[in-house]
Amino acid sequence: MAPWPAPPPPPPPPPPLAAPPPPPGASAKGPPARKLLFMCTLSLSVTYLCYSLLGGSGSLQFPLALQEPPGAAAEPPPSPPPPSPPPPPARLGAPSPPPAPPPPDSASRGEPPPEQPPEEPAEEPAEEPPEQPAGEPAGAGAGAGADGWGLASGGGGARDAWLRTPPAAGDTATATAQSALPEREAPESSTAADELAGRRAANGSSDRGGAPGTPDYGERKLPQALIVGVKKGGTRALLEAIRVHPDVRAVGVEPHFFDRNYEKGLEWYRNVMPKTLDGQVTMEKTPSYFVTNEAPQRIHAMAKDIKLIVVVRNPVTRAISDYTQTLSKKPEIPTFEVLAFKNRTLGLIDASWSAIRIGIYALHLENWLQYFPLSQILFVSGERLIVDPAGEMAKVQDFLGLKRVVTEKHFYFNKTKGFPCLKKPEDSSAPRCLGKSKGRTHPRIDPDVIHRLQKFYKPFNMMFYQMTGQDFQWEREEGDK
Numbered sequence: 001m002a003p004w005p006a007p008p009p010p011p012p013p014p015p016p017l018a019a020p021p022p023p024p025g026a027s028a029k030g031p032p033a034r035k036l037l038f039m040c041t042l043s044l045s046v047t048y049l050c051y052s053l054l055g056g057s058g059s060l061q062f063p064l065a066l067q068e069p070p071g072a073a074a075e076p077p078p079s080p081p082p083p084s085p086p087p088p089p090a091r092l093g094a095p096s097p098p099p100a101p102p103p104p105d106s107a108s109r110g111e112p113p114p115e116q117p118p119e120e121p122a123e124e125p126a127e128e129p130p131e132q133p134a135g136e137p138a139g140a141g142a143g144a145g146a147d148g149w150g151l152a153s154g155g156g157g158a159r160d161a162w163l164r165t166p167p168a169a170g171d172t173a174t175a176t177a178q179s180a181l182p183e184r185e186a187p188e189s190s191t192a193a194d195e196l197a198g199r200r201a202a203n204g205s206s207d208r209g210g211a212p213g214t215p216d217y218g219e220r221k222l223p224q225a226l227i228v229g230v231k232k233g234g235t236r237a238l239l240e241a242i243r244v245h246p247d248v249r250a251v252g253v254e255p256h257f258f259d260r261n262y263e264k265g266l267e268w269y270r271n272v273m274p275k276t277l278d279g280q281v282t283m284e285k286t287p288s289y290f291v292t293n294e295a296p297q298r299i300h301a302m303a304k305d306i307k308l309i310v311v312v313r314n315p316v317t318r319a320i321s322d323y324t325q326t327l328s329k330k331p332e333i334p335t336f337e338v339l340a341f342k343n344r345t346l347g348l349i350d351a352s353w354s355a356i357r358i359g360i361y362a363l364h365l366e367n368w369l370q371y372f373p374l375s376q377i378l379f380v381s382g383e384r385l386i387v388d389p390a391g392e393m394a395k396v397q398d399f400l401g402l403k404r405v406v407t408e409k410h411f412y413f414n415k416t417k418g419f420p421c422l423k424k425p426e427d428s429s430a431p432r433c434l435g436k437s438k439g440r441t442h443p444r445i446d447p448d449v450i451h452r453l454q455k456f457y458k459p460f461n462m463m464f465y466q467m468t469g470q471d472f473q474w475e476r477e478e479g480d481k
């Protein structure tokens with residue numbers, strides 16, 4: 001696998017201005033990290049100023065973009081109140097923005113109304129029969145389950161010893177927590193079986209063919225690692241791949257605890273988790289955390305040492321993927337080209353549209369760096385997760401302190417699907433691809449619009465590369481996939 005390209009040269013030293021005070025727990029973040037954060041903030045301000053001066057201020061409202069919608073959950077009493085994150089980059093020469101108004105055309109975009117959480121449920125674990133990998137016995141794809149890579153299939157597995165974990169009768173805490181999962185968190189896939197599989201997975205029950213009635217082992221723990229984003233980045237592929245690891249237990253559905261369900265409390269959250277044995281890592285993925293203003297602070301209050309994983313993808317492709325998902329549910333929405341602009345003649349991008357806003361990674365990351373040092377965050381390339389899943393999984397396993405168990409031998413490239421799929425585990429279980437809602441064909445987008453979006457994102461991408469020390473090379477890609 002090709003190594004990451006060298007990070008860009010460090011930014012110039014900042015002028016002697018006061019840096020924001022560190023939050024509790026930020027002591028882990030050394031002076032260089034704080035300096036970098038400060039420089040990033042400053043650079044973002046300058047970038048934003050430039051955009052404003054060029055006439056884009058009406059479109060790009062960072063302070064608004066990073067706010068959680070009204071109706072956000074209350075803080076839990078036990079956690080000491082962490083400091084408020086510092087204000088977003090100042091809009092020099094511009095008055096303070098008014099309270100965040102919802103985009104006037106949010107309904108026509110297929111977005112939820114303003115009182116709703118801003119992002120759609122990302123869970124889409126529909127399954128499709130996989131193409132057989134070379135040498136695979138015929139029929140190996142039959143009986144695929146509904147969650148992610150079809151790990152709900154029968155047939156047992158190398159992990160059955162610890163995966164035969166349907167909810168024991170009387171496991172009421174879990175049952176209660178699961179029944180409390182709001183309907184909107186059901187997978188996007190349409191069948192009740194899909195939903196059931198997702199809920200089973202969230203239950204910590206056997207989503208890989210464990211024998212019914214076999215008792216669950218271990219205890220439910222709050223997660224030690226989270227996949228916090230980004231929506232349409234490849235988070236499902238990553239979660240399903242890491243779940244192959246015997247030392248990982250993960251929730252199949254997205255709990256949305258730190259954005260939508262926070263008021264339910266930590267015990268609810270714990271009960272959503274599967275049972276784990278000592279030494280196993282408990283995980284969940286909810287991609288909307290990355291763009292939820294309160295998420296870093298809340299997660300820090302729960303576990304300041306938690307490991308965070310962000311799967312990032314070219315923000316232009318990500319936006320189109322996001323739009324494609326919405327379009328699949330609401331075919332009547334305007335075209336991508338229409339939604340992407342505030343004023344197409346003037347070339348003003350509408351950064352208040354969530355499909356665009358989510359891709360301004362540097363701004364969202366800035367919020368996380370108020371609470372977590374960079375060393376606690378792993379950035380996975382969504383592009384490399386497709387072309388070299390084993391390589392990205394090696395980094396993920398290293399980051400989680402796990403033995404490299406998930407390797408090349410767990411993947412094969414499915415030509416029909418056009419994506420890597422999970423090969424059978426060592427125990428003869430069936431190969432699995434992600435469902436139809438993963439790896440959709442995108443609508444054709446006007447190349448000029450793509451070009452404009454690339455120009456729009458470029459400074460933010462550069463800043464993101466500087467902040468993370470990784471060059472994701474999105475500027476080298478041309479157009480959509």
Ligand SMILES: Nc1ncnc2c1ncn2[C@@H]1O[C@H](COP(=O)(O)OS(=O)(=O)O)[C@@H](OP(=O)(O)O)[C@H]1O
Pocket residue numbers: 121122123124230231232233234235236237287320321322324382385386419420421433434437438439440441
């Ligand atoms: N192995 C494999 N199979 C299928 N799809 C894969 C895979 N690896 C990454 N991807 C890319 O994942 C994109 C969906 O991202 P997410 O899983 O994060 O979406 S979601 O936010 O949970 O809805 C999805 O986006 P679209 O291609 O736009 O559908 C894929 O490009």
